[in-house]
Amino acid sequence: MTTKKHESDTPGIILAGIFILIGGIFLNDARTLLDYDSYVFPMAICIVMIVLCISFIVWNLLKPHLDKDATAKPGSTVRRVGLVMLMLASAFVMPYVGFLPAGLGVFAALMTIAMFKPWTWKLAATYALICVAIVTGFYVLFDIVFLVPLPEIPF
């Protein structure tokens, strides 16, 4: 007779540990606030969160079980990281170079990392036109129609 070995939810336990740390930092920072209106609610939330995290860790250590929802997702990590980095770059660059140049650059770069087919001249030309049309369309819609003050070209 073999005994079935239960795997514990290690990523969940690590994250619960991180949340305890975050709760502790917030709790410590809340002590610097003078007005009780400001600290009573966040302190209560921090304490509840820490208690829940400790319960989660203890429960997992006593009765280990792997979370079915916590599944690895297939796909390219480089593209994933690239997407986040490009989006962040656009947020940092836009105020300095203006919406249109930054938008066109980032849109084209995002198109490149989301493309899984080989590029041809025809495809590149079509996508370049789409890129210009969409970015300009967004610019017109938000800046001119909705009067959102988008970052301007500084020169």
Added chain:
Amino acid sequence: MHVLSFILEAMSPYHFSIALGGVVAGTVIGALPGLTATMAIAVLVPLTFSMSPTAALILMGAIYTGAIYGGAYSAILLNTPGTPSAIATTLDGYPMAKRGDGDLAVTLACISSVVGGLIGAAFLLALAPPLAKVALAFGPVEYFWLAIFGLTLISALSEGNLLKGLIGGCLGMLLTTIGVAEISSDIRFTFGSRTLIGGIEPVSALIGLYCIPVLIDLVATPARHLKVTSSNRGFRLREALSLTWRHKFNVLRSSVIGTIVGILPGAGGSISGLVAYSEARRTSKHTANFGNGEPEGVQASESANNATVGGGLIPTLVLGIPGTPPDAVILGALLVQGVRTGPNLFVSGESSIIYVFIAGLFLATLLMLPTGLLVGRYAYRFIITVPKAVLVPTVAFMTIIGTYAIRNNMSDVVIMIVLGAIGWVLDRCGFKPSPIVLGLILSRIAEQGFVQGWTIGGARGSIIAEFFARPISAGIIGFICISLFYPIIARRWKRNKEL
């Protein structure tokens, strides 16, 4: 005779075209993540200054109705609520779209929105003055318990992972405390960062938490975004109507919930959608399917959020207290028009304006059916046929510009992207985004109610009595207990019955 004249005036070619234009504009704006119903009305309010008060009200009501419904498109097709009101729509709408039923989900959302909108407008017409008085009985403590009632949805959203759901909810609530404090205006938890002084804007956070993880996974593989079915199934109107008829009590109950929550000043469509979703899940025969593409979930959320339009207008028009944020803009525009809101509005000489407006609201809600079905059909076909290399940058760009537009602040965009990336990691570890978003949305109401209730209770000499002994509070606490423990009791009861 009077009623007929109001209806005829609302249906005049001028008012009809204004209502149609408003619904289309509202639907398009509402579908863009980051552009809320409030913003849709605020942007278009200057157009109303040159109009008659009746036409202005009809236009604003139509934009509002359309925008609330428009939020469902991106919620269903992109897992990104176009407006906060559509948060609960993502929970089952997106799974439906992923399995190839996006067209059905959009049609269901449209029909449910129309039914909800009509019921909300009917309440506005029939019961405005008495219902507005009920809303005044809600104090800070009642709002606190209402927010907690909304949070009990976490237990419904995290079956099998309740602890993770509750931790996520706490994290969401904690994130909201960053920045300027709700009551005292102290600056909290910024740790010296200027980016965090403005706090975490809930709409940008929910765009990040819902949309960025989808984009991150979308860009990683060449697989299609949504399942494409080979046959052209049209609007699937008959199927949607049949489902609506089958779940008519769910739609009716959700619409009434939406109207009541809409009446409560400051609550709004996001809370009504969540409360209605929670109730639909609790009472459904298919509880286990919720969160995996259950049509009842979409119906509950969409009928409730559109019912808040009529519900929210009740305190706005009767008491001059805006029920929802868009109502505040409408109230401002009414003041510009010289219309004095208040209890006498329904009996004074200006009452005809209000009754024509209500007739116009009915008209705009009905116009949402053809408009919504047509726009929804094209939106669905566009999303499933557009190449990934165009879809990913377009949606990414939409999230960036939409988030920026909320407060014209690039820090919100950075926070949105960072939260989205963190949300993706959390999701992989089994911490779902929905409880975090719930915490984010409900935390402000909960904190305000909690601190004010604490202060009032302290001044009266008994904090416990303030929180637990008020009749409405006790009623809401009863609902919270039912919502939390009903699934457990029902499961045990079922098990005992089987034995």
